[in-house]
Amino acid sequence: MTQHGALSGIKVLDLSRVLAGPWAAQTLGDLGAEVVKVEKPGAGDDTRSWGPPFLRSTHDGSPLDAAYYVCANRNKKSVAIDIATPQGQRLVRELAPNFDVLIENYKVGGLKKYGLDYDAIRQLHPRIVYCSITGFGQNGPYSHRAGYDFLIQGMGGMMSVTGRPDDEPGGGPMKVGVALTDILTGLYASTAILAALRARDVHGVGQHIDLSLLDVQIACLANQATNFLYSGEVPQRMGNAHPNAVPYQDFRTKDGFIILAIGNDSQFRRFCDAAGLGCLADDERFARNTARIGNRDALVALISRRVGEQTTKHWVDLLHDKAVPCGPIRNIKEVFEDEHVAARNVISRLEHPLAGRIPVVSNPIRLSETPVAHAGSPPTLGQHTESVLTDYLGLDGRRIQELRAQGVLG
Known part of the structure; x- marks a missing residue:
């Protein structure tokens, strides 16, 4: 010891x-x-x-x-x-x-x-x-x-x-x-x-x-508990989506999945510019996080179509270079094989x-x-x-x- x-x-x-x-x-x-x-x-x-x-x-x-x-x-x-x-x-x-x-x-x-x-x-x-x-x-x-x-x-x-x-x-x-x-x-x-x-x-x-x-x-319910305490609305299962941030979930790529973890409006704009979706960052339905939450389904559909056109590696390489939080979904074997983890x-x-x-x-x-x-x-x-x-x-x-x-x- x-x-x-x-x-x-x-x-x-x-x-x-x-x-x-x-x-x-x-x-x-x-x-x-x-x-x-x-x-x-x-x-x-x-x-x-x-x-x-x-x-x-x-x-x-x-x-x-x-x-x-x-x-x-x-x-x-x-x-x-x-x-x-x-x-x-x-x-x-x-x-x-x-x-x-x-x-x-x-x-x-x-x-x-x-x-x-x-x-x-x-x-x-x-x-x-x-x-x-x-x-x-x-x-x-x-x-x-x-x-x-x-x-x-x-x-x-x-x-x-x-x-x-x-x-x-x-x-x-x-x-x-x-x-x-x-x-x-x-x-x-x-x-x-x-x-x-x-x-x-x-x-x-x-x-x-x-x-x-x-x-x-x-x-440890954290924001889900306080969301209820302050709104009175019972949080629901949302799969991999986030109740308080959009887009903050997984998207299917051409050969797998990628996670987008967009935490603020500037990150959203950088993602849109990199992905060739710059018009979305100027759209009043999506420009601010509060608006994106209200128009979640429409935005997710637009992003899903675009992300599905390229491979996971393409998106990870592109978005990391633009300081957009993202990453692949790995199994545990892949986790331990990662060079950063090593x-x-x-x-x-x-x-x-x-x-x-x-x-x-x-x-x-x-x-x-x-x-x-x-x-x-x-x-x-x-x-x-x-x-x-x-x-x-x-x-x-x-x-x-x-x-x-x-x-x-x-």
Whole structure:
């Protein structure tokens, strides 16, 4: 693990599983915190089995952990403790005072029966920053429901504005292609944790962070939410079109698609001049963005005809030269083959104890003085059980073996 990151010296106890919590903990680990992940012996994080694809052993090619698990668990140590047992609960309570942060995503009240809830841990460690991530928050009529990204995208409004309109082929609600609500919740969690750590430095006490996937999803409706609040009109699915800017969508070219992302009137004029449609920039129906929104269908039809006459490459080369925001629609393979993406070093390679050198997507944060480090590969289940319990609690090998024999440790 990195010793010189921005969060060097901060210790995080990660009791979370799947994506939102692990993403938050991984972000802190990338920034230099020491992260210890507590997992169930024999099974571990649910996503270890969410494959194929899987990591493969360099020894015999056998499957190891799923690629899904790899995306959210680098820069961590894994300790296999069964917190359903009294001895396992005691071990976690003894570990907690050694840590600055605890992250968990159990159902509301799920850790209270184990004596690992915020109130119990705070009694042992008043300076703890305790982050609880749930589907619906710690209070309210839905607080005891389980919440998953797909469900929250539906309940939180995202799917109502994602996808093609109902009256078009393929129309209907659509989720985003990655678990975006989980990712955004993880990022909000890491931000909240950093804020709470700063407050602790000033005031000397920790606090409880109550983070809800539903709250995050609603917050991230952004302009769609405020459009409704200020107009009273319910936003609808518009495919790839934008409710507040035109033209801001995909167009079919002679051999594929291009995205035009026209954000202001001067960009629109430059596009029209480059495309041989200069008359449109002087047309009162299209000269201003407000007018273009009101005449969206007519304008899109005119642009579509013109764009369809040339290839994607033609338009990208032409419009980039004119400072018009545009680009092709790529698959993920094409993304990683892009020369600019390669220049930004978005793939890092880590040494895994069983799978050799493995690729991971780099953290996008670029800090000039305390750079992010991708130092530790996602750990195997229980890889650090003995070292963590020895270093933090002083347990010797004999005691650890006893606990293993009793099924408390993996």
